Amino acid sequence: MAHVEGQQHPIGIYFWIWGLLFVLSAGSYMVDYLNFQGYLRWSLILVFMFLKAGFIVAIFMHMRWERLALACAILIPTGALLVLIGLMSFEGDYVNATRGMFFSTESAAPVGQLVDHVVGHR
Amino acid sequence: MANEAVADTGRSIAMVEGLPGIVADWSSDQRAFKRVPWHKAMMWIFLLSDTFIFTCFLTSYMTVRMSTTVPWPNPSEVFALTIAGHHIPLILIAIMTFILISSSGTMAMAVRFGYQQNKRMTAFLLVITALFGASFVGMQAFEWTKLIEEGVRPWGNPMGAPQFGAAFFMITGFHGFHVTVGVIFLIITAVKVMRGSFDIGRPGFMTGRKGNYEFVETMGLYWHFVDLVWVFIFAFFYLW
Numbered sequence: 001m002a003h004v005e006g007q008q009h010p011i012g013i014y015f016w017i018w019g020l021l022f023v024l025s026a027g028s029y030m031v032d033y034l035n036f037q038g039y040l041r042w043s044l045i046l047v048f049m050f051l052k053a054g055f056i057v058a059i060f061m062h063m064r065w066e067r068l069a070l071a072c073a074i075l076i077p078t079g080a081l082l083v084l085i086g087l088m089s090f091e092g093d094y095v096n097a098t099r100g101m102f103f104s105t106e107s108a109a110p111v112g113q114l115v116d117h118v119v120g121h122r
Numbered sequence: 123m124a125n126e127a128v129a130d131t132g133r134s135i136a137m138v139e140g141l142p143g144i145v146a147d148w149s150s151d152q153r154a155f156k157r158v159p160w161h162k163a164m165m166w167i168f169l170l171s172d173t174f175i176f177t178c179f180l181t182s183y184m185t186v187r188m189s190t191t192v193p194w195p196n197p198s199e200v201f202a203l204t205i206a207g208h209h210i211p212l213i214l215i216a217i218m219t220f221i222l223i224s225s226s227g228t229m230a231m232a233v234r235f236g237y238q239q240n241k242r243m244t245a246f247l248l249v250i251t252a253l254f255g256a257s258f259v260g261m262q263a264f265e266w267t268k269l270i271e272e273g274v275r276p277w278g279n280p281m282g283a284p285q286f287g288a289a290f291f292m293i294t295g296f297h298g299f300h301v302t303v304g305v306i307f308l309i310i311t312a313v314k315v316m317r318g319s320f321d322i323g324r325p326g327f328m329t330g331r332k333g334n335y336e337f338v339e340t341m342g343l344y345w346h347f348v349d350l351v352w353v354f355i356f357a358f359f360y361l362w
Contacts, residue, residue: 018223025219095188
């Protein structure tokens with residue numbers, strides 16, 4: 001069994017992607033450093049995140065050159081996680097709303113202080 | 123032997139009874155993932171299951187952060203450091219991010235030199251990758267120490283919502299554990315490369331299978347995944 005089935009690609013592409021990941025990471029750090037807020041912040045974070053993740057999976061993990069059967073077996077179940085995220089965001093909103101309804105007489109700060117007090121450090 | 127069973131699919135196979143029959147039946151299936159060695163396909167399946175675990179952590183973090191009525195601590199401030207008199211937000215996390223990306227780059231090169239059977243370069247790059255990984259874990263230990271000294275606990279903290287500590291220690295702790303395991307296996311792989319185990323097909327200590335340079339790529343998949351998870355943790359926990 002001397003044959004090798006692995007992925008062999010020119011070294012240049014790794015250097016390019018490496019550099020690109022540095023630039024994208026610097027970009028996402030600048031989002032915080034320049035203190036962008038609101039939808040601009042969130043959309044920039046997501047764009048940089050998905051670009052970085054995509055390049056890592058496609059090039060560094062060689063998914064781009066694998067057969068579609070493997071890519072689908074791995075990526076489609078991952079996509080199903082969006083359902084979980086969607087459901088839990090509804091749940092989070094709902095719990096937040098009920099807390100707003102039932103705990104509304106208490107202001108936000110004392111809850112954290114109460115926990116600190118009970119636990120006994122600070 | 124084992125290799126024959128993988129390669130031969132089209133012919134009829136004699137039925138084996140009893141316990142050996144279970145093994146024979148499960149291992150007689152046709153090979154679904156062409157052009158990848160079995161250990162690489164299995165690594166992908168493992169990484170898929172790991173993706174589900176990390177998504178569960180990040181989703182629970184999202185849920186507690188959305189549902190709490192107490193203000194969430196500002197990560198930009200919590201993870202700021204004062205270096206040489208300058209107050210720089212999130213700087214340690216940024217350095218950790220660049221270190222992990224660099225380690226991914228050296229890992230990708232190690233895979234490439236492995237397929238060229240260049241032992242010295244492969245082992246050298248694997249060791250560099252392991253050193254990057256170890257320094258990442260070291261910085262994480264520093265970060266944990268700093269936060270624990272500031273009174274952050276899994277059940278509360280002085281800055282705001284008590285769930286902050288639980289999410290922080292759970293998510294970064296589980297990721298740091300992955301990095302630590304990766305560093306250990308990077309060193310094991312580097313030793314195997316250096317002593318020529320992949321050239322002569324020496325059986326591995328865990329599986330007993332014959333080693334070859336495809337193992338370096340499978341190791342690389344795991345390491346890139348650790349970097350991949352950090353991309354999501356960095357975006358959702360530290361930047362959001």
